[in-house]
Amino acid sequence: DAKTTQPTSMDCAEGRAANLPCNHSTISGNEYVYWYRQIHSQGPQYIIHGLKNNETNEMASLIITEDRKSSTLILPHATLRDTAVYYCPSGDGGSQGNLIFGKGTKLSVKP
Amino acid sequence: DAGVIQSPRHEVTEMGQEVTLRCKPISGHDYLFWYRQTMMRGLELLIYFNNNVPIDDSGMPEDRFSAKMPNASFSTLKIQPSEPRDSAVYFCASSYGGPATDTQYFGPGTRLTVL
Numbered sequence: 001d002a003k004t005t006q007p008t009s010m011d012c013a014e015g016r017a018a019n020l021p022c023n024h025s026t027i028s029g030n031e032y033v034y035w036y037r038q039i040h041s042q043g044p045q046y047i048i049h050g051l052k053n054n055e056t057n058e059m060a061s062l063i064i065t066e067d068r069k070s071s072t073l074i075l076p077h078a079t080l081r082d083t084a085v086y087y088c089p090s091g092d093g094g095s096q097g098n099l100i101f102g103k104g105t106k107l108s109v110k111p
Numbered sequence: 112d113a114g115v116i117q118s119p120r121h122e123v124t125e126m127g128q129e130v131t132l133r134c135k136p137i138s139g140h141d142y143l144f145w146y147r148q149t150m151m152r153g154l155e156l157l158i159y160f161n162n163n164v165p166i167d168d169s170g171m172p173e174d175r176f177s178a179k180m181p182n183a184s185f186s187t188l189k190i191q192p193s194e195p196r197d198s199a200v201y202f203c204a205s206s207y208g209g210p211a212t213d214t215q216y217f218g219p220g221t222r223l224t225v226l
Binding site: 034036042043049091100101103 | 146204215
């Protein structure tokens with residue numbers, strides 16, 4: 001079972017910031033927080049990752065709480081092309097550290 | 112680099128037939144993953160390889176499913192015999208490092224329909 005919790009869906013107005021939350025209360029100390037997205041009919045695409053510090057790249061910013069139990073992915077100026085399902089996969093806690101993607105958050109950017 | 116390559120992109124077959132899905136990982140990546148995606152269950156890991164060796168196949172649903180990686184540049188996922196409930200999109204992904212420690216790069220997927 002997925003060890004992260006994400007809202008099923010969210011809406012965002014074009015040009016506004018999209019803030020996608022993820023709860024990962026069982027994350028282990030050395031486990032990275034990863035975010036991926038999947039645009040319709042395509043394979044999932046890496047967005048950003050971090051361990052403890054906040055991170056920013058050309059696609060998004062990642063805010064990780066100090067206790068690492070939750071994170072927020074920020075798309076600063078959402079466009080229609082950002083409409084996708086966003087995942088924050090978690091490790092399964094086993095020795096192999098397999099990622100569990102779950103069902104993610106369906107973000108709809110509206111004009 | 113061309114990214115992860117999967118073939119075929121679409122496959123329609125009849126129940127009972129053998130289905131073989133193919134994947135070419137990104138050159139230099141040591142890990143290869145097979146995932147299955149359905150509306151009901153989302154994206155699920157089936158099996159992954161490290162340096163061509165299967166490491167964890169606990170996600171493989173049953174004995175009808177098998178996966179091989181004969182060399183670093185090729186892997187197959189075989190379903191024999193296929194059943195309608197196997198209808199899904201199957202993704203292959205590869206990475207330099209392990210599943211929870213490195214970025215995975217996904218292929219475009221194979222959409223399988225079993226009639």
